[in-house]
Amino acid sequence: MENFEKRLEDYAKLIVEVGVNVQKGQPVEIRIAADQYVFAEKLTKAAYEAGASSVRVDFNHQPLSLLHNQYKTVEKLAEVSAEDKARLEYSVENLPAMIAITSADPDGLKGMDMAKQQKASAIRYPIIKPYIDKMESKYQWVIAGAASPAWAQKVFPDLPAEEALAALWDAIFKTSRMEAGTDPVKNWDKHNASFKAHMDWLNEQHFDYLHYKSPKGTDFKAWLHPKVKWLGGGEKLHGGPERLGHEVFYNPNMPTEEIFTTPMKGKAEGTVYSTKPLSYMGQLIENFSITFKDGKAVEWQAESGSEVLDKMITMDENAAYIGELALVPDSSPISQSGILFYNTLYDENASCHIALGAGFPDLYEDYDKYSREELEKLGINDSMIHVDFMIGSNELDIDGYTKDGKCVPIFRKGEWAFEV
């Protein structure tokens, strides 16, 4: 127990210092489930010790979201109050470091009226969007996991409750590169060095398009954007130098194993098959495929959860377009753990994946010279959703094609096919 407490404190420190990299005098916000109050305290302490000027903890509780969905009118669900706006204005002005802890029951939102939620989101989103755009890429954020009893039971259905919880915490610590007897900070430094080498190679190739093939049926081509780079691992805060007087390196996902880019909007053809279940809005979509034409999802089917998949792909006009292509070796620690987490943060890192919805504007060369609308026209998709789903396996091959028709192997049987 004492050992667990120590690991929890180390993990909180890792999230605060290596994840979000809290700067002296910076406000910090933590979004976390109410039943994680013990971990919330560790994170708050770590943030203050790193020099945070204030730490705000927003507790949430998944069953309350279900009740709000059930009883509130769409108008009430959609409401952006004067208070909400004042908070958004504060965030735009003060750019707090944001820590989001994911721990929810993957099946916890079953029974939610999705159509109602979707209507509310469609009303809320345009009101909130200008604030989000103003903050884009200007603040550090991190998403990390925390084990909860319901999530643990989903991941380890055959273990007794306490053992399942301990096993999930253990998996979280290990996949966050906190193996016993090693220095987590050094592990992350090494990890980021490897990211940089692969990323630089990909950026130097200037591929025109990628071709994905697997025996399961995936046969898919996606065109890259000549002005959009590949990125992976930690990031430098773009707004950093002006605001803080120095560069801030942070790791927005813990764990992370992916190198990703935003492809050219409107240029993708063929069919991809999911290789892992997708948990979306608390519901599971399993064994699905999506066919793209002119970059847009035009046909899809799912063995289960097809209604949620419909909602997702039709969430708005651009939800059917691709926002991300990501490369993850099948040998990543998460894949090797053999654990299906039922949580995108972890499962996406076991596998190559695609995201439907918004792309990443800050991957675009000189992105800050353009408005979000201009970048959309330049080929960076924009949508209220961004949902990753996994298509990687130890059978996936990927080739890169250059403008002059040269074919270069990128992945063979799920692993990098080049040396760096």
Next chain:
Amino acid sequence: MENFEKRLEDYAKLIVEVGVNVQKGQPVEIRIAADQYVFAEKLTKAAYEAGASSVRVDFNHQPLSLLHNQYKTVEKLAEVSAEDKARLEYSVENLPAMIAITSADPDGLKGMDMAKQQKASAIRYPIIKPYIDKMESKYQWVIAGAASPAWAQKVFPDLPAEEALAALWDAIFKTSRMEAGTDPVKNWDKHNASFKAHMDWLNEQHFDYLHYKSPKGTDFKAWLHPKVKWLGGGEKLHGGPERLGHEVFYNPNMPTEEIFTTPMKGKAEGTVYSTKPLSYMGQLIENFSITFKDGKAVEWQAESGSEVLDKMITMDENAAYIGELALVPDSSPISQSGILFYNTLYDENASCHIALGAGFPDLYEDYDKYSREELEKLGINDSMIHVDFMIGSNELDIDGYTKDGKCVPIFRKGEWAFEV
């Protein structure tokens, strides 16, 4: 366990329907500790079922308050943000029903820098005050308890953790008049009828002053205000008819056993001895006495916690004046339970008590014709604190004296000395 869940649901329903009496279409706010997320869900469901238009749950966590106190500057602690103001404005306009659940560890704020907290409060208070004044008596509110492990262990130090928790929940249910096999709603109706009879009698006597005596040393006179009435049990919402179109009866404290008034500011003489420990800002003050002259505390001493008592009485200029006199028979269920709860909501109801600090403006005849400042000049004390402390016991006698010198026994040996 199933039985406990049912009792918890009944209790939530009692708080929502009899306590705060949520009206159809009314917004509801719930303040509750993060570790009470299960109870928060029951309360939220009950509020929606009673017709709430929206339910907002603000989770708090006591250890975070300690960290904020330790690490934030006074300025940060005192800050009333644009967001806070927008929320206060919303409350003034929409008058949500407020449910506050108390469950904190009575010793949980030990080590807090009180001076720092006090400085911050002194800056915050005048900014928030105008909003509070505007809402005064216009919305329903309730404070009720919920058992937490730390609180339970404090109350039942000799029981194992789980038994202590169960025992405290049981005591909470029983003192809230939820005895098994009875109808809690009918119990509260009967209770309120008894309150009304004693209250009417007290109001009809028009006493000039009360004289408290006990063998322990209490010898104390407090003058009543001719325009201020006695009140007890549930209340009718004063702003009700205009706002809701009908009268709303609600019970601001669950449990409640007291009939109380606000005495005339500046007219009290003599010494009172505490008969139970006072838990203030998470710290305990034990075996203390306070001597009044011209209505003001001029001397005080405590066997323990005297530093906190100093802070409390000197919190602001009027913290040394009396805001409340309350009568509670020693035979109240809480006293009879023999349990010391280390929580004012419960312990005050085992005993006659006095409050230092703010009085109750709405007990004043035609109070809504006056500003708070005018009522202060008319003898209703105003302060940023309102702290009850207990002076009752089975040895306490109280006499009422009328203007023409007639002496009428009110309490003998801690019980009502008149028939209604």
